[in-house]
Amino acid sequence: MKRVLSGMQASGKLHIGNLVGALANWVKLQDSGDYDCHYFVADWHALTTGYAHPDDIKASTEDILLNFLAAGLDPDKCTIFLQSKVLQHAELHLMLSMITPLGWLERVPSYKEKKENLDDRDLSMYGFLGYPVLQSADILIYKADYVPVGIDQVPHLEITREIARRFNHLYGEVFPEPDALLTDFPKLPGTDGRKMSKSYDNAVYLSDDPNAAEQKIRTMMTDPARQRRTDKGDPTKCPVFDLHKVFSTEQERAWATEGCITAGIGCIDCKKVLIAHVMELMEPIWEKRENLKKNPDLLKHAVDKGVAKATETCEETMLDVRKHMGF
Numbered sequence: 001m002k003r004v005l006s007g008m009q010a011s012g013k014l015h016i017g018n019l020v021g022a023l024a025n026w027v028k029l030q031d032s033g034d035y036d037c038h039y040f041v042a043d044w045h046a047l048t049t050g051y052a053h054p055d056d057i058k059a060s061t062e063d064i065l066l067n068f069l070a071a072g073l074d075p076d077k078c079t080i081f082l083q084s085k086v087l088q089h090a091e092l093h094l095m096l097s098m099i100t101p102l103g104w105l106e107r108v109p110s111y112k113e114k115k116e117n118l119d120d121r122d123l124s125m126y127g128f129l130g131y132p133v134l135q136s137a138d139i140l141i142y143k144a145d146y147v148p149v150g151i152d153q154v155p156h157l158e159i160t161r162e163i164a165r166r167f168n169h170l171y172g173e174v175f176p177e178p179d180a181l182l183t184d185f186p187k188l189p190g191t192d193g194r195k196m197s198k199s200y201d202n203a204v205y206l207s208d209d210p211n212a213a214e215q216k217i218r219t220m221m222t223d224p225a226r227q228r229r230t231d232k233g234d235p236t237k238c239p240v241f242d243l244h245k246v247f248s249t250e251q252e253r254a255w256a257t258e259g260c261i262t263a264g265i266g267c268i269d270c271k272k273v274l275i276a277h278v279m280e281l282m283e284p285i286w287e288k289r290e291n292l293k294k295n296p297d298l299l300k301h302a303v304d305k306g307v308a309k310a311t312e313t314c315e316e317t318m319l320d321v322r323k324h325m326g327f
Helices: 016-032 043-050 054-070 088-097 102-106 109-117 131-140 151-171 210-218 239-247 250-262 267-294 296-325
Strands: 002-009 035-042 079-082 146-149 179-182
Touching: 002 016, 002 043, 002 131, 016 035, 016 054, 016 146, 016 267, 035 043, 035 054, 035 296, 043 054, 043 131, 054 079, 054 267, 054 296, 079 296, 088 131, 088 296, 102 131, 102 151, 109 151, 131 151, 146 151, 151 179, 210 267, 239 250, 239 267, 250 267, 267 296
Parallel strands: 002 035, 002 146, 035 079, 146 179
Antiparallel strands: none
């Protein structure tokens, strides 16, 4: 089977955007039986921006692993592991860092973007500049065939392909060039109308209880033109309608559109339909989360099993890397 690899950075709690944008797709790939799937929590990566708060990274790591299993990842069908528990990632990162030109790192789109958006932190660090090398090591050490990404993330994968080509040119063929497994990653708006993000704290989290999740959607920003119940609105200017596009049926979207532009329904009426769909999606996840909290050995067993398998795979790759590099 072709190998798939993907990870989530331990930089905060997972939200429903992470669920419908990535995690649900991971479960589908796992359940298809067509791929050898490897999924991990990138806790070392979280240090690139959160190095001053390691306790937050630990808490995020535990929460993400919990959500992996609660959302349907199965340790009998895929490999679930923690980046920092597989030390070969760091060894390959070191070796790849020796051959990666500085200019390649400086042109990565997210480098300047993050420096501008996270202006409350000092990111003038070697680790932050070099995080694409660690990301490349994460992928290449498994000789992954595919990395699930949205179309806007394809340029980020290209540097991994470039590093693989450079290594193979210098030392001989070791790494296949991973391809993007293009998937539809909907960008969900947050409660304030901006992109749903852990950084903005405008998200409905998988760890929220039902009351908190419902309250966040009830108070979510809508079309500013609808100040009163009788004001007519425009669904294209309403963040709530963007959530309807992901969670609601075509018939419900038509109802919401008509009701909004004619003021036939109020914003709370519109939100109630959305809330019902989110609750339906989240209820089995909440139930599994509670069961896992009561049985922590289930989570530990899943991670230990994944780490053992990942370590074996990575050591095979590193034997090949060391041989080709003369170590």
